[in-house]
């Protein structure tokens with residue numbers, strides 16, 4: 001539960017200005033609003049501001065859809081926190097008659113991490129071959145936004161968070177400092193009322209706004225203390241979007257060392273130990289040419305997909321980690337799809353096992 005610190009500390013003038021801006025933009029037209037929520041500090045602060053802006057408006061003429069992308073490989077401790085928070089936010093918004101709707105989206109079955117790696121033999125992502133961000137995080141969110149309709153996506157992006165993010169923000173600049181262009185669609189605009197917030201401003205927003213009760217700044221603070229930074233929910237498919245410490249997929253092999261999970265284990269999340277071991281093993285396994293086909297999927301000679309033998313080994317290791325950790329790491333339908341994809345490769349003339 002949130003400490004009602006705004007009884008002692010009024011909300012900042014920056015928050016007041018952001019809330020007024022959100023109200024003005026919300027009331028301007030009928031274009032649908034979507035808010036990308038990851039449970040991290042920036043999107044939580046954004047949601048806090050939107051929540052408070054809507055509280056002060058009488059006429060709610062349109063909904064704001066809050067989207068959370070459950071990739072299936074989120075760090076389990078964090079994804080349970082986010083899902084619990086969403087449940088509680090849903091109730092709170094309903095009680096206060098706010099037009100907030102919540103939508104948990106997932107990647108398409110064929111785009112899921114393990115279906116790609118174990119089913120199709122994709123090498124776990126690297127900085128050079130980072131096939132994951134679009135498929136796991138960006139496309140599921142884009143999938144519910146009609147690119148042919150004018151719409152606004154609210155994101156908690158901020159200048160000064162990382163050099164990579166600053167470059168992205170500058171690249172997509174518009175006339176308004178709060179709006180960014182969305183590369184692939186001229187109809188979707190990105191609105192970030194917190195673009196000029198500092199880290200200190202973000203924590204102050206989370207701490208000093210009494211609403212929503214469901215967003216608990218001390219819990220988020222604890223998660224950050226335990227884990228590190230986060231992965232974006234929209235755009236930024238290049239560079240190193242997830243930062244050095246991450247708040248993203250527990251399987252992430254883009255970073256050489258997974259500081260998030262390592263740090264969470266050090267802070268008492270012992271059940272993540274098996275996941276940590278699996279990920280580290282996967283990094284080594286990925287680079288072992290013994291388990292890579294010598295023919296690419298396009299038929300040319302070169303480092304091809306992980307062999308069927310290699311994929312079998314990965315699945316066994318994963319199921320072992322699942323059993324040991326007692327965490328749900330892979331869904332039944334993903335396992336079924338993996339077996340179907342193996343059968344396709346076995347029966348294909350084009351697939352070369354070694």
Ligand code: SF4
Nearest residue numbers: 132133248249252254
């Ligand atoms: S956390 Fe890593 S694996 Fe997950 S989408 Fe981001 S870069 Fe890819």
